[in-house]
Amino acid sequence: MKFSGTDTYVATEDLTVAVNAAVTLERPLLVKGEPGTGKTELARQVARSLGLRMIEWHVKSTTRAQQGLYEYDAVSRLRDSQLGDERVNEVRNYIRKGKLWEAFESDERVVLLIDEIDKADIEFPNDLLQELDRMEFFVYETGETIRAKHRPIVIITSNNEKELPDAFLRRCFFHYIRFPDMETMKRIVEVHHPGIKEKLLTTALTLFYEIREQPGLKKKPSTSEVLDWLKLLLAEDLAPEDLKREGGSLLPKLHGALLKNEQDVQLFERLAFMARVRR
Secondary structure (H helix, E strand, O other): OOOEEEEEEEEOHHHHHHHHHHHHHOOEEEEEEOOOOHHHHHHHHHHHOOEEEEEEEEOOOOOOOOHEEEEEEEHHHHHHHOOOOOHOHHHHHHHEEEHHHHHHHOOEEEEEEEEEEHHHHOOOHHHHHHHHHHEEEEEEEOOEEOOOHHHHHHHEEEOOOOOOOHHHOOOEEEEOOOOOOOHHHHHHHHHHHHOHHHHHHHHHHHHHHHHHHHOOOOOOOOOOHHHHHHHHHHHHHOOOOHHHHOOOOOOOOHHHOOOOOOHHHHHHHHHHHHHHOOO
16 A cells, blocks of 8 residues: 555655555554645545545634544533433434544544644644554543544644643654655646646746745745646736736736735835845
């Protein structure tokens, strides 16, 4: 069972090595990187490549680790007892299974994505240590232990918004997705926009990387954003010559696909103004 990328996902050699190492070690794969570098999509493509079902747990700031195991709805049970509902005699009627429970009880191996773990409280990763380590957890309300029938392939993503606990990191295989270089980006673009003209692609990507490298930029445009930008360029049928920044403007054509806040737009407007003053 080896991952080597798919026809719709360009995986670098170091990324495929990381995925396969995590699978071999039976440890969660912790993937960090800039937003938009394909961390979430990696999990989907691993599942597709290996022919496995995927279970997605998208973490929010209010998410608690217990929700991944199960939740006991005591309020509903109390209400039903007041109404004389016979369902109250079976506590299982009030237990909602979480994503880990779903993955553990699956009859076949699955890929479990825990997406953007750094959004949650700092204790969230620590609260999952034992469950991810032992692949089991105890349900206090029913007195049963839920054990994984098949150890899932666990992929955890982080945007590096906060530090993760050392105890949690020790249990993971770590990989940082570096931002693609020009040649890798061309391969990615070819997957999404097959047949794009080489001259247009080179001109557009050269401009894109110049924007990313501009000092003072608050939010660098990502892979997903350059793909959107290229889609617009193709829809407008623009030629490489149309991308030249003329008339004293340093903003690219259709820059709204790349620059996502007013500070960055103003940065390029100030740079253009200073260039005109120097003349």
